Amino acid sequence: MKNFNLDAILEAMLKMSDRVSDLNFSVGRPPQVEIDGALTPVNFPGLPRLTPYQTETIAMYMLRGDRELTRTLMQNGSVDLSYSIPQKTRFRVNIFSQRGTYAIVLRVIPEGIPSFDSLHLPAELRNVCKLKNGIVLVTGPTGSGKSTTLAAIINQINHDSAYHIITIEDPVEYMHKHIKSTVNQRELGSDTKSFALALRAALRQAPKVILIGEMRDVETIEIAMEAAETGHLVLSTLHTIDAAKTIDRIVGVFPKDQEAQVRTRFAQSFRYVVSQRLLPKTGGGRVAAMEILKSTMRTREYVVKGETEGRSLVDAMHDGSVDGMQTFDDEIEKMWNQGLITKEVALASATNPTNLALRMTDEPEAAAAPQEGEGSMLSMLE
Numbered sequence: 001m002k003n004f005n006l007d008a009i010l011e012a013m014l015k016m017s018d019r020v021s022d023l024n025f026s027v028g029r030p031p032q033v034e035i036d037g038a039l040t041p042v043n044f045p046g047l048p049r050l051t052p053y054q055t056e057t058i059a060m061y062m063l064r065g066d067r068e069l070t071r072t073l074m075q076n077g078s079v080d081l082s083y084s085i086p087q088k089t090r091f092r093v094n095i096f097s098q099r100g101t102y103a104i105v106l107r108v109i110p111e112g113i114p115s116f117d118s119l120h121l122p123a124e125l126r127n128v129c130k131l132k133n134g135i136v137l138v139t140g141p142t143g144s145g146k147s148t149t150l151a152a153i154i155n156q157i158n159h160d161s162a163y164h165i166i167t168i169e170d171p172v173e174y175m176h177k178h179i180k181s182t183v184n185q186r187e188l189g190s191d192t193k194s195f196a197l198a199l200r201a202a203l204r205q206a207p208k209v210i211l212i213g214e215m216r217d218v219e220t221i222e223i224a225m226e227a228a229e230t231g232h233l234v235l236s237t238l239h240t241i242d243a244a245k246t247i248d249r250i251v252g253v254f255p256k257d258q259e260a261q262v263r264t265r266f267a268q269s270f271r272y273v274v275s276q277r278l279l280p281k282t283g284g285g286r287v288a289a290m291e292i293l294k295s296t297m298r299t300r301e302y303v304v305k306g307e308t309e310g311r312s313l314v315d316a317m318h319d320g321s322v323d324g325m326q327t328f329d330d331e332i333e334k335m336w337n338q339g340l341i342t343k344e345v346a347l348a349s350a351t352n353p354t355n356l357a358l359r360m361t362d363e364p365e366a367a368a369a370p371q372e373g374e375g376s377m378l379s380m381l382e
Contacts, residue, residue: 004304006061006062006301009031009044010023010085010089010091011046011085011088011089012042013031013033013042014033014089014108015034016033016040016042017033017036017040018239019036019284019285019286020033020034020035020108020279021034021035021037021107021108021143022034022104022105022106022107022108022143023056023091023106023108024039024103024104024105025050025054025058025103025104025105025158025325026050026051026055026103027050027051027052027055027099027101027102027103027304028042028049028050029049029050030042030043030044030047030048030049030050031044031047031050032239033192036280036281036285036286037143037278037280037283037286042299042324044056044176045061045066045077052100052101052102052254055101055102055103055104056101056102058102058104059073059095059102060083060096062081062083062093062104063079063095064082066081067317068189068190068289069081069189070089070187071318073097077096077097078094078095078096078097079095079096079355080092080093080094080170080171080188080189081095081171081189082091082172082173082187083106084266089109089111089366090107090109090173091106091107091108091109092107092109092171092173092185093105093106095106100228104256107143108320109173111154113151113155113174113176114148114152114155114174115152115155115156116150116152116156118152119145119148119149119152119288121149121152121208122290122292122324122326123324124152124292124294124324124325124326125149125272125274125292126156126170127152127324128153128158128235128271128272129156129160129161131233131271132231132233133228133231133232133233134228134234134269134270134271134272135224135228135234135236135266135269135270135271136214136233136234136235136236136270136273136274137235137236137237137238137246137270137272137273137274138150138215138235138274138276139238139239139240139241139242139245139246139273139274139275140237140239140240140241140274140275140276140277141239141241141277142287143278144276144277144278144282145276145278145288146160146276147173147174147212147213147237148174148238149274149276150211150235150237151173151176152172152354153235154167154174154176154183154209154211154220154235155174155176155207157181158176158177158178158179158180158191159179159180160180160181161180161181161208162180162181163180163181163182163207163208163209163299164181164182164184164204164205164206164207164208164209164337165181165182165183165184165207165208165209165210165211166183166185166186166202166207166209166210166211167183167185167186167187167193167210167211167213168186168188168195168198168199168210168211168212168213169183169185169186169187169211169213170189170191170195170213170214171184171188172186172187172189179234181209183204186198188213191375193257193276195212195214195215195217195220196212196219196220196223197218199223199224199227200211200223202227203223203226203227203232205232206358207230207232208232208233209233209234210224210227210232210233210234210235211234211235211236212234212235212236212237213226213233213237213252214236214237214238214239215237215238217253217341218253218254221250221253221254224236225266225269226267227330228269228270229269231263237379238250238274241275241277242275242328242351243273243275243291243292243293243313243317244307244312244313244314245382246273246275246293247266247273247303247313250262250266251263251266252260252294263303263304263305263306264304266303267301267303267304268300268302269297270295271295272292272293272294272295273292273293274290274292274293275290275291275293275328276288276289276290276291277289277349279332279341279344279345279346280341280348281336281341282340282341282342286329287335287340288339289330289332289335289349290323290326290328290331290348291317291326291327291331292317292322292324292326293313293316293317293325294320294324294325296320298316298320299313299316299317300321302316314327314351314352318330327351328349328350328351329350329351329355329356332349332350332356333346333356333359333360336360346360347360
């Protein structure tokens with residue numbers, strides 16, 4: 001590519017909107033940015049569509065001659081890494097091969113460490129920062145803001161407590177400074193070969209809090225439960241759509257003959273399962289809906305014995321608002337009433353759209369638009 005300057009290209013793409021979440025380079029298409037969940041082409045003079053040579057040039061430039069990353073890309077067909085425009089913007093990057101060519105997707109990592117106030121997180125989540133042990137999972141689809149929520153939790157603990165915190169990430173996204181706590185951040189590839197290996201080592205590194213970027217396999221989940229049982233607070237993510245599916249996923253990765261034991265162990269060790277979805281906001285932008293499952297006598301019993309007719313975790317969360325629990329559909333209905341989202345978005349995003357539709361027969365209670373930034377979480381990117 002003549003006069004190739006990747007940083008200048010990336011900066012020009014970011015200027016398309018202050019709500020750009022991802023940058024996309026795919027063969028046969030112009031460079032694209034994702035704004036509020038939709039891809040928008042960026043027109044560069046003389047670059048109507050990317051060629052295989054151009055995407056390969058971008059990929060190789062980002063790999064910076066790193067043999068380990070290049071080997072991973074060649075062997076697995078994809079690789080995760082971080083990239084930054086010095087003193088400006090950081091990205092989480094995935095390079096992958098498709099039909100013999102390379103494609104690159106960059107996730108924008110917002111500047112600074114997010115706070116509870118800037119994200120308008122539910123007040124109940126502040127209690128996570130006071131926990132001494134157990135497992136807290138933040139779940140949701142890719143791009144729903146899981147990493148951002150966990151960064152805010154780590155940031156709050158860092159301000160409140162003098163702990164040793166270890167994070168194991170792929171790659172490291174938010175750079176935490178030592179404030180009250182000492183925060184050591186390990187990155188897959190450069191610092192450790194796997195989550196499980198780093199997590200097992202962490203048990204010998206005297207941390208109070210361990211953040212695992214993602215629960216990817218049986219071994220990682222097993223060690224995470226062991227860490228929680230031995231007095232550590234373990235924070236992690238899963239790609240599941242709601243709290244109930246999260247329990248099924250945890251149980252489902254183990255052999256069937258271990259189900260009862262795993263259910264009992266997880267019921268005793270989990271403290272919160274927080275699921276989140278980013279919804280298109282009326283007038284532009286996105287707003288986060290969050291479901292919170294908390295460990296109580298009732299919810300632990302449902303985890304151990306499994307859900308049956310009339311004994312669902314959704315019912316327990318709906319009835320447990322006094323304990324700080326909330327369901328997606330209750331929160332989505334509130335957002336519709338406040339005028340934050342349309343009825344179409346509400347029903348498309350609901351866990352049980354049929355039941356929610358029956359509750360949404362009247363006009364929204366709040367016709368006026370909310371104050372700008374109120375409950376928005378616009379900066380919330382995974």
